[in-house]
Every structure is written in C-alpha cells, then in structure tokens.
Amino acid sequence: MAIYLGLDCSTQGLSAIAIEVDGEERRMVFERSFSFDETFPRYRTSHGVLPSDDPLVAASSPVMWAEALDRMMGIVAKSGVDLSRIRAIAGSAQQHGSVYLTAQATGALAGLDPTRPLVDQLAGVFARAEAPIWMDASTAEQCAAITDAVGGPAALARLTGSRAFERFTGPQIRKYAEQDPAGFARTDRVHLVSSFLASLLAGRHAPIDPGDGAGMNLMDITRRDWAPAALEATAPYLWRRLPTIAPSWSVVGELAPYWRERYGFSAARVIAWSGDNPCSLIGTGIVTEGRVAISLGTSDTLFGFLREPRIDPTGAGHVFGAPTGDYMSLVCCRNGSLARERVRNMFDLDWDGFSRHLRDVPPARGGAIMLPWFEAEITPPVLDPEVWRFGLDAVNGPANVRAVVEAQMLALALHSRWMGVDVETIYATGGAARNREILQVMADVHDADVYQLEVGNSACLGAALRAYHADELANGRAMPWEDVIEGFVEPVAEARVRPVAEHVALYAELARVYEACEAYALGAGSSPRDLLVAFRQRHPVGPLPERG
Ligand code: XUL
Numbered sequence: 001m002a003i004y005l006g007l008d009c010s011t012q013g014l015s016a017i018a019i020e021v022d023g024e025e026r027r028m029v030f031e032r033s034f035s036f037d038e039t040f041p042r043y044r045t046s047h048g049v050l051p052s053d054d055p056l057v058a059a060s061s062p063v064m065w066a067e068a069l070d071r072m073m074g075i076v077a078k079s080g081v082d083l084s085r086i087r088a089i090a091g092s093a094q095q096h097g098s099v100y101l102t103a104q105a106t107g108a109l110a111g112l113d114p115t116r117p118l119v120d121q122l123a124g125v126f127a128r129a130e131a132p133i134w135m136d137a138s139t140a141e142q143c144a145a146i147t148d149a150v151g152g153p154a155a156l157a158r159l160t161g162s163r164a165f166e167r168f169t170g171p172q173i174r175k176y177a178e179q180d181p182a183g184f185a186r187t188d189r190v191h192l193v194s195s196f197l198a199s200l201l202a203g204r205h206a207p208i209d210p211g212d213g214a215g216m217n218l219m220d221i222t223r224r225d226w227a228p229a230a231l232e233a234t235a236p237y238l239w240r241r242l243p244t245i246a247p248s249w250s251v252v253g254e255l256a257p258y259w260r261e262r263y264g265f266s267a268a269r270v271i272a273w274s275g276d277n278p279c280s281l282i283g284t285g286i287v288t289e290g291r292v293a294i295s296l297g298t299s300d301t302l303f304g305f306l307r308e309p310r311i312d313p314t315g316a317g318h319v320f321g322a323p324t325g326d327y328m329s330l331v332c333c334r335n336g337s338l339a340r341e342r343v344r345n346m347f348d349l350d351w352d353g354f355s356r357h358l359r360d361v362p363p364a365r366g367g368a369i370m371l372p373w374f375e376a377e378i379t380p381p382v383l384d385p386e387v388w389r390f391g392l393d394a395v396n397g398p399a400n401v402r403a404v405v406e407a408q409m410l411a412l413a414l415h416s417r418w419m420g421v422d423v424e425t426i427y428a429t430g431g432a433a434r435n436r437e438i439l440q441v442m443a444d445v446h447d448a449d450v451y452q453l454e455v456g457n458s459a460c461l462g463a464a465l466r467a468y469h470a471d472e473l474a475n476g477r478a479m480p481w482e483d484v485i486e487g488f489v490e491p492v493a494e495a496r497v498r499p500v501a502e503h504v505a506l507y508a509e510l511a512r513v514y515e516a517c518e519a520y521a522l523g524a525g526s527s528p529r530d531l532l533v534a535f536r537q538r539h540p541v542g543p544l545p546e547r548g
Pocket of ligand 1: 011093094095096134167215275276277297298299301332
C-alpha cells in the first residue's frame with residue numbers, strides 16, 4: 001500500500017499529513033503540527049514573524065524553516081509510518097515569501113552530509129538572512145514603479161493575473177535590489193518558500209509551480225512562464241536568478257541522500273511544492289467550477305476554480321494557476337485570525353467565550369460595522385492600519401465580537417463578487433472553521449450552505465493528494481482529479497450549516513451599509529451615517545447583553 005506525504009509550511013508553523021492509498025481504500029495515517037514560536041524560540045518570532053520596528057515590514061527566517069523541515073522529517077521517521085512505503089512527497093507553503101541564495105547553495109544542496117544537522121550546513125547559502133513574507137506591506141513605491149513600467153495596473157493584471165501588490169514577490173525583489181545592491185549582486189537564486197523547501201528535500205534547485213508563481217507579479221498567467229516585461233520592470237538580470245516554472249505535478253528528483261541516510265526514508269519522489277491556497281484548492285476538493293472555499297487561517301481567503309483566467313476589474317482579487325493545470329480565483333484579507341485574536345484578547349476571552357458572545361448578539365444588530373484593520377490590510381488596500389467602528393463602541397465585548405466576524409465575512413463577500421460565482425456551497429477550512437458560530441455568519445452572509453471538512457488542514461492534505469496524483473502520473477497513470485481526491489475531502493454531513501432566511505435578508509441590507517462604511521474609510525465615499533440611521537429605523541435595536 002502506497003503512502004504519500006504532504007508538508008505545509010504556513011505562516012505560524014509546520015504540519016505534515018501522510019495518506020495511505022490502496023485502490024478504494026484510503027485513509028490518513030499520520031498528522032502532526034508544531035508552531036515556530038514554541039518550537040524554535042531562539043528565532044524570536046511572534047506568530048512566525050520576526051520582530052520589526054517598521055509596522056509595514058514583515059519577514060521570517062529561512063534558516064528556521066529549514067530547521068523546522070529537518071525536525072518534522074525526524075518526527076515522521078519516528079512516528080511508526082512505514083517509510084519504505086512513502087512513494088512521493090509534496091508540499092505547501094505560505095505564498096509570496098522569497099528566499100535569496102548565493103551561488104554556494106547549488107553545491108551545498110547537492111552535498112548535504114547526513115551526519116550533521118541540516119542548518120549547520122547552510123552557512124554561506126543565504127545572500128539575505130531574512131525572507132520577506134506575505135504580511136509585508138512596505139513596497140508601495142516599488143509597486144508603483146513596476147506598474148508604470150509595465151503600462152498600468154490593468155496591463156499588469158492582464159499579464160500576471162494581478163495588479164501590483166505590496167506582498168507579491170516582484171515588488172519585494174525590486175525593493176531588495178534597490179536597498180541592498182551588494183546583497184542582490186550576491187544573490188544567485190531567488191526562491192519562493194515553496195521552491196526553497198522542495199530544493200532542500202531534493203538536494204537541487206526545484207522549480208516554481210504556476211500556483212505559487214502567479215503570486216509574484218512576474219509570471220505570464222496564460223503562458224505559465226516568466227513574463228520578460230515584468231522581469232525587466234523589476235530588477236536587473238532577474239531572469240538568470242529565478243528558478244524555472246514547471247507544472248505543479250513535476251518530479252523534482254528523488255529525496256536527497258541526506259534524508260534517506262539520516263532518517264531512513266526511501267528514494268521517494270519529491271514533487272514540486274505549491275502555495276498554501278493552491279494546495280487548499282485540492283485539499284477542499286475544488287477541482288471543478290461553481291464551488292468556493294473559505295480558509296480562515298492567519299489570512300482569510302476565499303477561492304474558487306476557473307477553467308480560464310478571469311481578471312478582477314476592481315483590482316482587489318487574483319488569478320493564480322491551479323495545481324490541476326487550470327486556474328483559481330482568490331481574494332485575501334490579511335486581518336484574519338490575528339484580528340479575531342485581538343478582539344478576543346481585548347475582552348479577556350477564550351475561544352468558547354468568543355463563541356458565546358457571537359451567540360448572544362443577534363445578527364446585524366443595530367447596523368453596527370467594524371472595519372478590523374488592526375494591521376495594514378490587503379483587501380481592501382489599507383496601508384495605515386486603523387480600526388473603524390460605526391454604530392459601535394469599543395467597550396461592549398459581545399457587540400465587538402459579532403462585528404469583527406461580520407465584517408470579515410462581508411468583506412470576503414463584497415470583494416469576491418467579480419468572480420461571478422453563484423455561491424451555493426462553501427467549504428470551510430483553517431483553524432477558525434471549527435467554530436460553528438463563525439460558520440453560521442458565513443452561511444448567512446453568503447446565503448450558502450457551509451460544510452466543514454473532515455481534515456481541517458486542507459493545504460497540507462492538498463499537498464499529500466498532489467504527491468499521489470504526481471506519482472501516479474510519473475508511473476504513466478493520468479488520474480482524473482475527482483478520483484484523486486475521493487474519500488479524502490468529504491464534508492462532515494452532520495456539520496452542514498444552513499443559512500437562515502431572515503438573517504440572509506438582514507445581511508443583504510447590512511452589506512450596503514458595510515460597503516458605504518468601507519468606501520468612506522478609504523476616502524472614496526460620503527458619510528454612511530444616513531444609511532446606518534435608516535437601517536436602525538427599519539430594525540430597531542433590542543437590549544444588548546452587557547457581558548464583557
Ligand atoms: C494569499 C496570501 C496568504 C498567504 C498566507 O495571496 O497572501 O493567503 O498565502 O497564507
């Protein structure tokens with residue numbers, strides 16, 4: 001019976017899932033996660049991010065990711081999973097983050113010594129000690145310069161699938177090349193987090209897949225290859241510093257001797273890694289059009305499957321490659337789990353208390369709106385973080401808890417309209433998808449049935465499923481994706497959350513108030529006061545519990 005291993009290097013930690021497949025019989029045989037902050041305190045990360053004086057800057061440590069990979073492979077080796085049956089390994093990683101390697105990296109990757117820990121062998125490999133990550137918002141200037149050079153936001157979006165975004169790798173590379181030309185001159189290869197970790201496993205430079213490549217503002221979205229105009233607009237001689245782009249199912253090579261000799265793994269195939277959202281697409285079973293998933297993780301994302309690329313005319317969303325060879329649409333809100341956590345902590349709650357507060361307050365109560373921009377926001381674009389409250393004070397715990405969740409759901413709904421999907425079913429994934437009260441708000445705002453999936457970490461599961469698919473393909477068996485995912489991405493039937501008609505109607509009205517508040521806060525609309533007052537007149541406010 002074959003076993004496939006999926007790894008997921010997220011913002012806050014590393015996970016592994018092993019699945020076993022024997023024809024119709026399929027099951028998960030191993031699942032483990034650890035957080036970077038707790039496991040590797042010496043890197044001084046908070047939620048996986050290095051300390052920074054500039055609130056717009058967010059970076060992490062590529063050495064820490066390497067150490068985490070080494071640790072996890074050691075855990076898998078001792079877990080009792082039969083290593084000789086692991087046929088292929090694929091991975092998922094937070095998108096957009098970049099790792100800058102020197103020319104020494106090629107030799108170091110090829111010559112990893114199994115008798116010494118991985119990180120001890122990476123001295124001299126990094127041209128830059130830190131890796132900017134997707135939470136970075138410090139490249140507005142570089143975004144503007146790249147946009148100009150390519151012919152405007154619409155031209156860049158048509159070419160690469162997105163207008164310029166601060167967190168995307170191209171603007172990050174341009175900033176590095178401008179601010180540290182010596183460091184950039186030392187840079188022989190710029191990897192994404194995904195291709196960097198795949199390179200460590202295979203002992204050679206791995207390609208970037210079109211799922212993650214599309215998050216760079218550098219890849220031609222229709223040709224699935226580097227876009228020369230975007231490369232030129234970004235940094236000198238960039239073409240020779242980038243890995244190749246290859247299909248998501250590419251076999252990078254065999255697991256390097258380091259892993260086999262140090263831990264006893266067999267010569268499993270290493271499959272190209274992809275981004276966490278493209279992997280989640282597979283791990284939530286979205287391999288056809290018309291369904292969407294919402295991932296409530298460090299970031300909140302909403303994504304769906306596309307046969308052809310479709311560009312968001314409002315400039316908020318993205319088109320990425322899908323690991324099936326098709327496309328996916330995505331919107332990403334940065335103030336996801338950390339914003340929920342901020343509100344929870346503000347009122348001294350645990351997650352049960354948070355849920356209780358959500359239950360206590362009726363939907364759309366008083367038309368209250370919070371814009372939870374605790375940190376710079378991606379969707380809508382906000383570089384000066386500020387939390388706005390309309391018809392809401394900062395002291396009532398229950399009202400604030402409901403307001404933060406409602407705002408997050410309303411923002412996802414508003415900014416995903418361009419996808420043109422008539423959402424009937426949503427697959428919910430990510431840590432907060434365990435919370436039924438949050439899923440009820442999701443169902444009511446989107447007027448859709450919401451399903452929780454049996455496996456919570458869909459990015460990691462998606463990676464394991466991609467390993468299975470790619471291994472079969474390499475053996476000459478092209479499996480339909482429906483067959484690949486079967487038995488693994490089952491929604492928990494009893495966990496279906498249905499929309500409540502009365503709430504759906506209320507949220508349709510509240511969405512207009514939300515939209516006006518957002519436009520006002522962004523300096524693009526007049527005061528939402530009249531709308532809010534009218535909402536309150538139609539829906540008089542009942543008493544509010546004073547808890548919190
Ligand atoms: C997607 C995005 C985040 C990261 C981290 O564009 O920036 O979802 O992938 O999860």
